Amino acid sequence: MSGRSARWVALGIALVAILLLAGLALTAPEHLAVPVMDRAYAGPLDLFPFGADARGRPLLEYAQQGTRVIALPALVAGLMVMAFGVAGGLLACVASGTANTLIQALGEVVGALPRMLVVLVVALVLPKDARGLMPLALVWAVLAAPGAMDEAASVAQRLGGARFVEALRAHGYSGSRIFGWHVVALNLRPVVVRQGAEVMMQVVFLEIALSYLAVAEEQPSFTHADSLVSWADLLNLGYPALVLDVPTLHALVLGLCLIGTIAVLALSLGVAARAR
Amino acid sequence: MVRLVAALALPLLVPAIITALIWALPGDPASIICPPESCGGTAVLAARWNLDAGPMAFFWGWLSGAIHGDFGNSWRLQQGVPVAELLQTAVPNSLVLIALALVPLSLGSALAANGWLPRKADPVLQVVGLVPALVLSLVAAAGVELTYGAASFAGQASWVRLLAGALVLGLADGALSGAITGTRAVFLTENQQRYVGIAVLRGERRLTNTLPNVASALAGQLRARVLHLLSGAVVVEAVLRIDGIGDLLWGGTLLQDFGVVLAAASGFAMLSSLLLVTQALVEIAVAWHVRRAPAVGRLERA
Secondary structure, three states, X not given: OOHHHHHHHHHHHHHHHHHHHHHHHHOOOOOOOOOOHHHXXXXXXXXXXXXXXXXXXXXXXXXXXXXXXXXXXXXXXHHHHHHHHHHHHHHHHHOHHHHHHHHHHHHHHHOOOOHHHHHHHHHHHOOHHHOOHHHHHHHHHHHHHHHHHHHHHHHHHHHOOHHHHHHHHHOOOOHHHHHHHHHHHHHHHHHHHHHHHHHHXXXXXXXXXXXXXXXXXXXXXXXXXXXXXXXXXXXXXXXXXXHOOOOOHHHHHHHHHHHHHHHHHHHHHHHHOOOO | OHHHHHHHHHHHHHHHHHHHHHHHOOOOHHHHHOOOOOXXXXXXXXXXXXXXXXXXXXXXXXXXXXXXXXXXXXOOOXXXXXXXXXXXXXXXXXXXXXXXXXXHHHHHHHHHHOOOOOHHHHHHHHHHHOOOHHHHHHHHHHHHHHHHOOOOOOHHHHHHHHHHHHHHHHHHHHHHHHHHHHXXXXXXXXXXOHHHHHXXXXXXXXXHHHHHHHHHXXXXXXXXXXXXXXXXXXXXXXXXXXXXXXXXXXXXXXXXXXXXXXXXXXXXXXHHHHHHHHHHHHHHHHHHHHHXXXXXXXXXHO
């Protein structure tokens, strides 16, 4: 497959994944359905499309609510990192030396500690009524930003930095065309989109990890209200099927498929944004 | 120099910030731990945990104790148990876990540096790297529980848990693929320098010429990778029930056990400081090595 067709295929896959996730998030019910014990552990063939949990509630609702929990914070974190990346690249085009030093210093400070430590400390001190994925996603995005800025700045410097801009100015190009089209759209796009997609995926994985660890200890999650469930609940429901004789493998498979969808989305966005 | 200063500051800054944040929460810390409406002895508890004299007194009290190896007692996780006791078990376990996880990463980096890993393998590694640590940890935990039982935490089972955890850490979240592609990129860029071509023509090895010049970059990458592993260790230790510092941090956070969180976070800060010091030492060694090299004028005269 040529590079051009690979990019179009990747874009198509990304769009399908985005539509699927948007559909799930937008149709999420406020609360899980009333338990119907007759349908307990129903498989996908008995209760279309994904089966039911131990209380006969449809797993589709788990998927919908879980998507609603992650959708907006992951999107905002991804966009935030993209904005930081663009800023880093543009700074390298207007003030190469100073900007690069500043970005590197920022990276040193922000990246000095393991990200999970910072996220957990923030989760610890969040008041109970302010708990949610959004603040943690924003913290994660801030921690990821220096890396994105550094990589974007390297791309801009390889391009020639300020000299590249001067050369285009000498050709009579306008500022918006130079920075908006030539620098950002043509040259920074691959790295910035990939970084944004990766952070989006990392925020989703962070939510699943934090929620799973809390749910497994029968504690409230840091990332969503107690009335909601997340994809981690699917993994928690499905895990016993691996070690005990509990018929919840369909929950595990659904949870893994949803995680896979996010991974495929991030990967395909990165491929779709690759340079020509 | 900046790194050394940061390395010295981190173990002080992290507990200071956590202390400040504890007091920034609505309500005083003792009431958070023991709400007066549901728990009778809030004032006694505040006095016992040194919470009644304000954040400065608490911080200096905690710090002076910590310097002498006394991190106070656990507030909730294992109520009353000295945190130092918990750390005595947790820190070595986490260090072993990280050291074992570094084995595949170092191996992959060494192979990539020598150009012995085909680029065709990159897509496979990247796909494996997309799998989150939680999923791989669950698979590993299921394997351990099926083989040794759910309550197996001693002897061979504990080592299997550590090895499985290390493998998960080494593979998940792009750790191995990042190490390979990162190292390869550094060497590929350096190999394009003129001096490398000249050295090869003189019959010298490429790696011995490039290594001193890329050592700083590799040290930076190594620090980033260990920090990444430390981050992932929280999830891996909690799922595989490895008695490590990440598990301690998670348990403390979940139960709002500030005593445990302060100590565990300071442990992470100490490890981060050690990494900063290591990177600074590598950079100093490289600078010293470069200064020892003959000056250009001397080379030309020769």
